[in-house]
Amino acid sequence: xxxxxxxxxxxxxxxxxxxxxxxxxxxxxxxxxxxxxxxxxxxxxxxxxxxxxxxxxxxxxxxxxxxxxxxxxxxxxxxxxxxxxxxxxxxxxxxxxxxxxxxxxxxxxxxxxxxxxxxxxxxxxxxxxxxxxxxxxxxxxxxxxxxxxxxxxxxxxxxxxxxxxxxxxxxxxxxxxxxxxxxxxxxxxxxxxxxxxxxxxxxxxxxxxxxxxxxxxxxxxxxxxxxxxxxxxxxxxxxxxxxxxxxxxxxxxxxxxxxxxxxxxxxxxxxxxxxxxxxxxxxxxxxxxxxxxxxxxxxxxxxxxxxxxxxxxxxxxxxxxxxxxxxxxxxxxxxxxxxxxxxxxxxxxxxxxxxxxxxxxxxxxxxxxxxxxxxxxxxxxxxxxxxxxxxxxxxxxxxxxxxxxxxxxxxxxxxxxxxxxxxxxxxxxxxxxxxxxxxxxxxxxxxxxxxxxxxxxxx
Numbered sequence: 001x002x003x004x005x006x007x008x009x010x011x012x013x014x015x016x017x018x019x020x021x022x023x024x025x026x027x028x029x030x031x032x033x034x035x036x037x038x039x040x041x042x043x044x045x046x047x048x049x050x051x052x053x054x055x056x057x058x059x060x061x062x063x064x065x066x067x068x069x070x071x072x073x074x075x076x077x078x079x080x081x082x083x084x085x086x087x088x089x090x091x092x093x094x095x096x097x098x099x100x101x102x103x104x105x106x107x108x109x110x111x112x113x114x115x116x117x118x119x120x121x122x123x124x125x126x127x128x129x130x131x132x133x134x135x136x137x138x139x140x141x142x143x144x145x146x147x148x149x150x151x152x153x154x155x156x157x158x159x160x161x162x163x164x165x166x167x168x169x170x171x172x173x174x175x176x177x178x179x180x181x182x183x184x185x186x187x188x189x190x191x192x193x194x195x196x197x198x199x200x201x202x203x204x205x206x207x208x209x210x211x212x213x214x215x216x217x218x219x220x221x222x223x224x225x226x227x228x229x230x231x232x233x234x235x236x237x238x239x240x241x242x243x244x245x246x247x248x249x250x251x252x253x254x255x256x257x258x259x260x261x262x263x264x265x266x267x268x269x270x271x272x273x274x275x276x277x278x279x280x281x282x283x284x285x286x287x288x289x290x291x292x293x294x295x296x297x298x299x300x301x302x303x304x305x306x307x308x309x310x311x312x313x314x315x316x317x318x319x320x321x322x323x324x325x326x327x328x329x330x331x332x333x334x335x336x337x338x339x340x341x342x343x344x345x346x347x348x349x350x351x352x353x354x355x356x357x358x359x360x361x362x363x364x365x366x367x368x369x370x371x372x373x374x375x376x377x378x379x380x381x382x383x384x385x386x387x388x389x390x391x392x393x394x395x396x397x398x399x400x401x402x403x404x405x406x407x408x409x410x411x412x413x414x415x416x417x418x419x420x421x422x423x424x425x426x427x428x429x430x431x432x433x434x435x436x437x438x439x440x441x442x443x444x445x446x447x448x449x450x451x452x453x454x455x456x457x458x459x
Contacts, residue, residue, distance in 0.1 A: 039225035118150030249296035
């Protein structure tokens with residue numbers, strides 16, 4: 001996070017937060033009475049809560065209600081302010097210098113800590129999870145198992161935070177990357193419903209957003225997060241998105257309550273508390289509408305949970321596995337077919353012919369001499385030393401290095417040929433007990449009974 005723009009440090013020096021009293025703000029008064037955190041979608045682009053210098057005076061100011069108090073986050077920055085209970089003024093608690101990387105990030109609280117997820121800026125969207133460090137007064141990155149681009153505001157994204165389970169749901173995401181030439185105009189949309197478990201910091205795939213919801217999804221206006229789901233509004237109805245149970249509801253009353261809520265969505269503050277939807281139309285004007293699950297009817301599911309849909313992200317790997325299994329099955333079938341075609345007598349004839357060919361071609365004359373010596377001694381339970389080999393093969397008059405090289409070449413050649421036929425070494429060796437620098441050679445008894453198959457009878 002300590003990269004971005006060097007000029008931002010200079011700019012932020014001029015971002016002055018004036019102490020402004022909020023004691024007469026009824027919306028904040030109601031929020032302060034809650035002992036639990038409340039999710040609020042930021043809308044305010046004026047200096048109602050924070051009087052900031054340019055360019056931050058036009059940034060959205062998002063109210064965050066956590067267990068420890070009321071905070072205000074300046075969208076697209078790391079600037080965080082806390083409402084003082086003593087004087088009713090917002091006071092800055094961070095000391096960050098960099099900004100422009102998390103416009104439209106999703107702010108929330110978890111276990112008394114403050115986070116923001118995703119956002120866009122500096123030419124791309126991102127799915128980074130950031131946690132505010134109250135000791136260092138800065139934001140720390142929290143590693144996730146994958147990056148899901150999340151952008152959320154009152155007019156963007158479909159993001160819901162279930163505080164009871166500590167899970168964040170994303171109805172869809174879109175990737176913005178100006179550094180890559182796009183295949184088509186605009187961002188690339190992914191209609192995958194994902195779930196982030198804050199206890200494990202891992203995203204999981206739930207399914208594909210139902211096709212009948214995709215056409216209107218970009219026109220949904222985020223209203224409030226409730227314990228039963230996310231409230232959104234479009235031109236025709238109010239919807240409730242229960243991601244946890246995969247159920248999509250719509251308001252029964254499409255006229256009265258709907259019109260009242262629709263007129264209030266552009267207000268300073270909208271939030272849900274104790275079965276009441278609160279709409280603040282200014283500092284001293286606060287309306288509330290009772291709204292429960294009974295006011296809605298089930299319209300369908302949010303995402304598809306069919307096996308085909310669940311496996312869709314892994315279809316490439318599945319195709320590769322299927323092809324591999326088909327090839328393996330075909331190969332085994334071919335082998336079985338060949339075995340069934342070749343009769344017992346044909347196989348025996350083939351084996352005899354192979355034995356004849358091996359007897360004639362497998363070993364050279366010098367290799368056969370060495371084998372006869374080893375077979376003779378090994379049959380008596382004796383092991384053959386290097387001097388006996390040198391004398392028997394006529395190496396005694398040669399230099400020691402030449403003797404060693406000749407023995408090595410012969411033994412290696414014999415073992416290599418035998419290994420190709422039987423997958424076993426024929427000639428074994430071990431060190432002399434009284435002279436660890438010298439070896440003796442022998443052939444195992446089991447091999448002695450098999451070896452004649454590879455040696456001509458007249459040798």
